[in-house]
Amino acid sequence: MKEIVILSGKGGTGKTTIAASFAVLSRNSVIADCDVDAPDLHILLHPSPIQTQEFKGPELAEIDAEKCVECGLCQEACRFEAITDFRIDPILCEGCGTCTVICPEAAVTMKERVSGEAFISKTKYGLLSHALLSPGGANSGKLVTLVRQNAKEVAEKGNCDLILIDGPPGIGCPVIASVTGADMGVIVTEPTISGIHDMKRVLQLLAHFDVQPLVCINKHDLNLQNTTKIEGFCYKKGIDIIGRVSFDPIVTKAMVFETPIVEYSPKSGVSREISEMWKEILNKV
């Protein structure tokens, strides 16, 4: 079984648009939305959940006001500044438990906390593993790991040979959780100064975790000079560019119709470019 993860560094370059199209084009794959902070793939794939699971994030400290003698030791010890006036701020509490061991009165205990939900859903295009972190919830990396585990389980059961992962923006904890152990990373970039800057950082990340990189230049015709810069950079580094997708307002139209572009307008130039790119990827896996 192979895992392909779609990344970008910079947000809004078109990861989900392209991932949804790949989901349509792929046969016998499981799809995983690992952007658990702001998941959007479901908007295009219209999943119906067949399995829902609570996600237990970090525990939450709780101070028993009756036992608390207001000595303030916990406030001093908490590195996350989550305790003020002998009260725990649930948004700042990381669940480390230091307050429980410093309290001389055993007034602080750790309580389970649900920080999100994970789902396995049916879609027209195959099974989707996805999740939603509670707003402001902590430990999105752990939830990403759960989404990937769930995807692997259903892929094994269904004899699927491919898992297609829509990754989050950035390079931090949820991104690392999305790429570790994956076979291939497809970076969707755009020909802007920040698109290029952010692509370079994700490329470094993929190298760090030993994941094979491929680059797709989305909206390549918006700035041909920058597209040439990306091509030159990738050529020098020996990184394959697997596709160039044109800028076309029809992509936004397809999004408004909540349909993957390759299904909304299969004959459009953009759809042909994405289909070609998908063939390229299959050749490389």
Added chain:
Amino acid sequence: MKRSKNFEGHTMILSIASGKGGTGKTTVAVNMAMSLENVQLLDCDVEEPNAHLLLHPKVTETRPVYVNIPVIDEKKCDYCGECAKFCKFNALFITNKKIMFFPELCSSCGGCVIVCPKNAINEKKRKIGTTKKGSAKGVTLVYGELNVGEPMAPPIIKAVKKQGQPLKKADTIIDAPPGTSCPVIESVHGSDYTILVTEPTPFGLYDLKIAVEVLSKLKIPFGVIVNRAGIGDKKVHAFCREKAIPILLEIPYERKIAELYSVGKPFVLEMPEWKKKFHDLFDKIKESLQA
């Protein structure tokens, strides 16, 4: 609206966030900063900082960012395993006379130091990134860079905000990272007001709704800027109307704005009429908070 405790003198901390990535947070933050006098911009997207690509500041100060990690004195350690049992982040493993420590998983809580019955654990510093400060185009910029491969952005964000603190007489604009989890909370925490930048598409709307929930939980007053107005549909407007969320400004989708962004040029430089719009908006928000 209540004046927050940060509201010293007449300065304001205004953060720019979004939920969805790529909606134009940095564009708004940089162009607004350039439309004001005496302002500092803190780029808190330390995973993928971009504000410096538009401002090109001359960096005058670079600081390393460290986190604390445990060091175990093996002469004192008797491998009892209490530290590993305590660590909620699975950063420590003690097996048969062997200590294993995974620094990337450590949250620097310091709990292991406290639980060790042999006092065998001390802490040392580990570098996870840097912060940089410089100025350009009338704006003081502080930004951070998380080292590639490091998972935890919040300590760098804290360091960026700390480095920005001495400038108490200036207004502060914070450019937050995308998403809705810990790095965003760390960035917007302590703001007097947050602007949510969205685009009028189903993705923009869905992620805006999540961001609205987060800000409501944090009790930070907020309003919306609709970027790329004219593309997509009208559902973001309908949502804001229904929830009585003010739409502060609409930035139309114009090829010129997109082109200027692609080459790293703030659009107020070429379209100076926008300076007044950003300035007026900033004043309006400030007035609403002081009322």
